[in-house]
Amino acid sequence: MTKIIVRGGQRLSGTVRVSGAKNAVLPILAASLLATEGDSVIHDVPLLDDVMTIKSVLASLGAQLTYNNETMRINAERLVCCEAPYELVRKMRASFLIMGPLLAREGKVRISLPGGCAIGTRPIDQHLKGFEAMGAEITLGHGFIEASSASRLRGAKIYLDVPSVGATENIMMAAALAEGTTLIENAAKEPEIVDLANYLNAMGAKVRGAGTGLIRIEGVERLQGVAHQVIPDRVEAGTYMVAAAITGGDVFVENAIADHLTPVISKLEEMGVQITVSDNGIRVRSTGELKSVDVKTLPHPGFPTDMQSQMMALLLMSEGTSLITETVFENRFMHVEEFKKMNAQIKVEGRTAIVSGGYPLTGAKVCATDLRAGAALICAALRADGETEVAGIHHVDRGYVDITGKLAALGADIRRVEESDAVAAAAKHAAAEPVAVAAAASAADTESSYKRDKEVPMLKVQPTWA
Numbered sequence: 204m205t206k207i208i209v210r211g212g213q214r215l216s217g218t219v220r221v222s223g224a225k226n227a228v229l230p231i232l233a234a235s236l237l238a239t240e241g242d243s244v245i246h247d248v249p250l251l252d253d254v255m256t257i258k259s260v261l262a263s264l265g266a267q268l269t270y271n272n273e274t275m276r277i278n279a280e281r282l283v284c285c286e287a288p289y290e291l292v293r294k295m296r297a298s299f300l301i302m303g304p305l306l307a308r309e310g311k312v313r314i315s316l317p318g319g320c321a322i323g324t325r326p327i328d329q330h331l332k333g334f335e336a337m338g339a340e341i342t343l344g345h346g347f348i349e350a351s352s353a354s355r356l357r358g359a360k361i362y363l364d365v366p367s368v369g370a371t372e373n374i375m376m377a378a379a380l381a382e383g384t385t386l387i388e389n390a391a392k393e394p395e396i397v398d399l400a401n402y403l404n405a406m407g408a409k410v411r412g413a414g415t416g417l418i419r420i421e422g423v424e425r426l427q428g429v430a431h432q433v434i435p436d437r438v439e440a441g442t443y444m445v446a447a448a449i450t451g452g453d454v455f456v457e458n459a460i461a462d463h464l465t466p467v468i469s470k471l472e473e474m475g476v477q478i479t480v481s482d483n484g485i486r487v488r489s490t491g492e493l494k495s496v497d498v499k500t501l502p503h504p505g506f507p508t509d510m511q512s513q514m515m516a517l518l519l520m521s522e523g524t525s526l527i528t529e530t531v532f533e534n535r536f537m538h539v540e541e542f543k544k545m546n547a548q549i550k551v552e553g554r555t556a557i558v559s560g561g562y563p564l565t566g567a568k569v570c571a572t573d574l575r576a577g578a579a580l581i582c583a584a585l586r587a588d589g590e591t592e593v594a595g596i597h598h599v600d601r602g603y604v605d606i607t608g609k610l611a612a613l614g615a616d617i618r619r620v621e622e623s624d625a626v627a628a629a630a631k632h633a634a635a636e637p638v639a640v641a642a643a644a645s646a647a648d649t650e651s652s653y654k655r656d657k658e659v660p661m662l663k664v665q666p667t668w669a
């Protein structure tokens with residue numbers, strides 16, 4: 204099993220460069236399926252496991268792809284099938300984002316319910332509600348979804364019950380090729396939505412209002428391949444800001460966009476961390492003496508759930524008691540039990556964690572329960588007394604480019620230990636099971652709640668296309 208081993212106590216200093224955003228590049232790569240003419244050339248594509256997974260998904264559909272020097276070139280002129288392989292889709296949530304493009308372009312799609320971090324049930328009802336409003340027929344069963352539309356999708360007014368990032372993106376991509384105008388009300392406002400809209404517009408789409416709660420998409424007949432540069436990863440940037448603050452360091456987080464990080468910057472400043480914003484990044488300085496603050500996660504522009512666990516690591520080092528309330532995902536406190544192994548004093552009551560700061564952290568053997576939990580444990584380990592071994596690194600590899608190398612370059616005592624392939628393969632298989640179980644639970648939940656409302660027939664055993 205691959206592990207990251209950290210010996211705490213080093214003050215971080217220097218410059219760290221933020222890579223392209225995972226949560227922006229994944230929908231953008233899915234959207235490249237909409238280009239029926241020409242190559243799409245995407246720059247600043249981070250070398251992440253999730254990127255490799257979606258690359259394999261696109262290749263399985265018939266797209267031609269090359270990846271060199273963080274540039275992905277995609278030609279999707281000729282697709283050979285509309286079914287995404289279960290083994291790939293179950294690995295990550297964002298693979299579900301091929302549904303909108305395929306449905307809009309080919310009029311049909313078959314896809315299994317998605318995997319991803321097991322941080323809640325993560326239903327997909329809002330995606331399906333949107334596609335149905337646009338004229339798609341949807342059947343669900345045995346963990347798969349089939350959707351088809353005999354004619355071109357048509358524009359519709361769609362109110363999202365929750366401002367879902369994925370549903371906004373999926374519907375936006377489908378609407379780009381639909382007939383007429385689509386309105387997405389209560390749309391998600393995350394920077395990644397704006398990046399996707401910019402990409403779609405460069406391809407020839409007509410998307411207005413991205414970044415607000417009301418997005419208007421006028422469908423066009425065709426889209427073409429274009430070049431696009433992905434925005435920097437605000438969660439990776441935030442993670443390095445926390446790493447700098449927790450070690451009492453002085454770090455320039457190059458490429459970070461302050462406008463995307465307003466809630467994180469505000470909370471760090473409330474804690475006494477000095478933040479200086481410049482054109483090409485954010486400087487973070489800290490004495491290591493930190494005040495407690497309360498944090499509540501919310502959809503953008505609220506405090507991002509993807510920074511909640513890293514913030515918890517930092518608050519463990521503050522003076523006093525902080526309340527962290529997680530409102531976006533119902534099961535995103537799994538890192539608490541791991542922090543406790545490091546002498547953290549945390550009590551969870553429902554959706555709120557009561558974090559008692561000021562107790563010194565001690566090195567321990569811990570396990571990343573999801574992507575951001577892994578990053579948070581590494582942050583905590585940077586300040587802990589002695590050595591911490593973080594297992595479950597396959598989660599971290601989904602979303603951080605060379606976290607070990609980047610932290611080591613800032614002065615951290617950190618190393619990655621790979622075990623033999625055979626051992627790693629066995630451990631990875633075992634570690635994947637909880638995600639598969641969670642995905643199955645999510646599938647069951649989605650299926651039953653959707654059927655209750657809609658009485659949809661079960662999936663035919665044979666797909667209707669090859």
Ligand SMILES: CC(=O)N[C@H]1[C@@H](OP(=O)(O)OP(=O)(O)OC[C@H]2O[C@@H](n3ccc(=O)[nH]c3=O)[C@H](O)[C@@H]2O)O[C@H](CO)[C@@H](O)[C@@H]1O
Pocket residue numbers: 225226227229296297323324325326327328329330331365366367368369370391502508509531532533
């Ligand atoms: C690849 C990607 O971009 N992942 C991000 C995306 O995930 P993702 O797009 O999956 O997150 P959503 O915004 O869809 O989920 C937010 C909330 O809405 C609920 N929901 C969502 C869809 C739906 O059809 N029905 C429903 O009830 C979810 O269970 C959750 O409670 O946004 C999350 C919230 O900022 C981030 O944590 C993830 O890192």
Ligand SMILES: C=C(OP(=O)(O)O)C(=O)O
Pocket residue numbers: 226295296297318319320322509574575602
């Ligand atoms: C939850 C996350 O990712 P995903 O939606 O891909 O599971 C994340 O990036 O923190």
